[in-house]
Amino acid sequence: MATTQHSPRGSWNSKLGFVLAAAGSAVGLGNIWGFPTQVADNGGAAFILIYLVCCLLVGFPVMIAELAIGRKTQKNPVGAFKALSNGNKLVPLIGYWGVICGVMILSFYVVISGWTLAYVFEEIFYFLGLEAAAQYVGDLSNGFKNSIFTLFFMLLTILVVTGGVSKGIERATKTLMPVLLAILVILIVYILTLDGAREGVAMYFKPDFSTIDANLLLSALGQAFFSLSLGMGALITYGSYLNKKQNIVESAAYVTIFDIGIAVIAGLLVIPAMFVAQAGGVQIFNPETGALFSSVTLVFDVLPEMFHNVGGIIGLLMGITFFILLGLAALTSSISLLEVPVSYVIDEHGLNRKKSAWLVGGLVGVISVVVSYELYLIDVFVNIFNEIGLPLGGLMICIFLGYFWKTENALLELKDGYKNVENGNFSPLWIILIKYISPILIALVLITTIWSLIT
Numbered sequence: 012m013a014t015t016q017h018s019p020r021g022s023w024n025s026k027l028g029f030v031l032a033a034a035g036s037a038v039g040l041g042n043i044w045g046f047p048t049q050v051a052d053n054g055g056a057a058f059i060l061i062y063l064v065c066c067l068l069v070g071f072p073v074m075i076a077e078l079a080i081g082r083k084t085q086k087n088p089v090g091a092f093k094a095l096s097n098g099n100k101l102v103p104l105i106g107y108w109g110v111i112c113g114v115m116i117l118s119f120y121v122v123i124s125g126w127t128l129a130y131v132f133e134e135i136f137y138f139l140g141l142e143a144a145a146q147y148v149g150d151l152s153n154g155f156k157n158s159i160f161t162l163f164f165m166l167l168t169i170l171v172v173t174g175g176v177s178k179g180i181e182r183a184t185k186t187l188m189p190v191l192l193a194i195l196v197i198l199i200v201y202i203l204t205l206d207g208a209r210e211g212v213a214m215y216f217k218p219d220f221s222t223i224d225a226n227l228l229l230s231a232l233g234q235a236f237f238s239l240s241l242g243m244g245a246l247i248t249y250g251s252y253l254n255k256k257q258n259i260v261e262s263a264a265y266v267t268i269f270d271i272g273i274a275v276i277a278g279l280l281v282i283p284a285m286f287v288a289q290a291g292g293v294q295i296f297n298p299e300t301g302a303l304f305s306s307v308t309l310v311f312d313v314l315p316e317m318f319h320n321v322g323g324i325i326g327l328l329m330g331i332t333f334f335i336l337l338g339l340a341a342l343t344s345s346i347s348l349l350e351v352p353v354s355y356v357i358d359e360h361g362l363n364r365k366k367s368a369w370l371v372g373g374l375v376g377v378i379s380v381v382v383s384y385e386l387y388l389i390d391v392f393v394n395i396f397n398e399i400g401l402p403l404g405g406l407m408i409c410i411f412l413g414y415f416w417k418t419e420n421a422l423l424e425l426k427d428g429y430k431n432v433e434n435g436n437f438s439p440l441w442i443i444l445i446k447y448i449s450p451i452l453i454a455l456v457l458i459t460t461i462w463s464l465i466t
């Protein structure tokens with residue numbers, strides 16, 4: 012399947028390699044803990060349905076747009092928008108915004124990823140009867156301990172990114188993604204045999220349509236952007252390493268389907284696991300509000316308690332494989348978050364890959380240590396850079412592509428690797444989605460989000 016001539020900037024070695032790398036970026040904490048807890052909080056299958064609509068009507072067309080911009084220009088997001096700006100000074104700001112979002116999202120993403128590593132040790136210490144040590148590594152509020160695990164995770168991310176596109180990112184994701192899938196399936200099969208699991212499955216698949224409101228739409232769209240890694244140029248960057256033979260539309264379809272699939276499957280693990288925990292006497296609903304506990308509490312309190320209740324070697328194995336699963340999924344996403352600013356520094360400031368990765372990684376490391384101590388910053392950064400930043404980036408990408416670069420030019424780019432792009436139903440549909448439906452939906456959601464944040 013090797014299809015590439017290597018360019019000095021680096022390029023993907025194979026079609027599958029690219030799809031797995033992009034899927035690796037997409038599948039992360041957003042799928043394994045974000046999606047299931049949102050489903051549980053927002054009316055079960057009703058949320059899944061709306062989420063699917065958001066992925067198909069907004070996520071998929073924006074993903075194609077990002078990949079086309081990346082491959083056309085063969086540049087990082089800033090360079091890409093500069094190259095297509097016709098001298099307009101405002102257009103490259105879309106790229107700069109992406110680089111800033113990459114740095115800021117990564118700086119809290121690695122803190123949560125560090126917790127997943129810490130909990131691998133928590134499970135081991137608990138099994139060995141070392142309660143004090145288990146409590147120490149499991150204490151999310153310990154800034155010093157958080158910093159150590161965060162920096163270790165940052166180090167792993169930097170090491171993969173210094174390896175380059177095909178030897179670092181592609182090789183790591185090609186190995187990690189199948190492992191991740193295997194762990195997920197094994198854990199689900201086991202969880203479903205435990206008491207209480209059925210109740211969870213029933214809740215997961217039973218839609219409660221009365222919960223559909225503006226808020227739910229907002230959560231679903233935000234979740235779709237975050238989960239599909241859209242809006243900050245991660246896929247412009249990954250697209251810039253694509254060769255002209257690859258069918259962008261087909262690849263984007265695989266990545267979208269894979270990401271949705273993993274999120275839905277992860278729900279089949281996390282939601283039944285919560286109910287298994289409940290059957291074992293652990294509280295999963297807040298007694299005061301009646302709502303489900305927040306995702307942090309669920310993943311780092313409820314699930315470990317469930318693993319402890321299962322006990323013995325099985326409990327240990329379930330615990331460590333679950334947190335390794337989360338850690339691996341997070342790693343294949345964090346490398347894409349780092350690759351965005353790193354590719355910017357390489358392309359625009361002429362530094363080599365190694366220096367750029369250490370420089371940007373070091374800067375993110377410093378911010379992440381501050382976040383490790385001041386955990387309220389996670390919520391602040393989520394609000395600014397995820398909930399507003401990514402949809403805003405997506406909106407600007409739609410407007411840029413539809414009204415500045417123009418869909419005819421984008422379609423010319425898509426033609427490479429997809430000769431018949433203009434013949435079937437795809438192109439008229441995509442044009443309507445990218446010019447009208449996606450930007451209008453995103454704008455509505457953004458306005459509501461900003462409104463709800465300031466009132």
Ligand code: PFF
Binds near residue numbers: 038
């Ligand atoms: N998609 C990742 C997740 O679901 O956890 C997070 C992410 C990665 C967001 C890369 C944005 C991005 F550019």
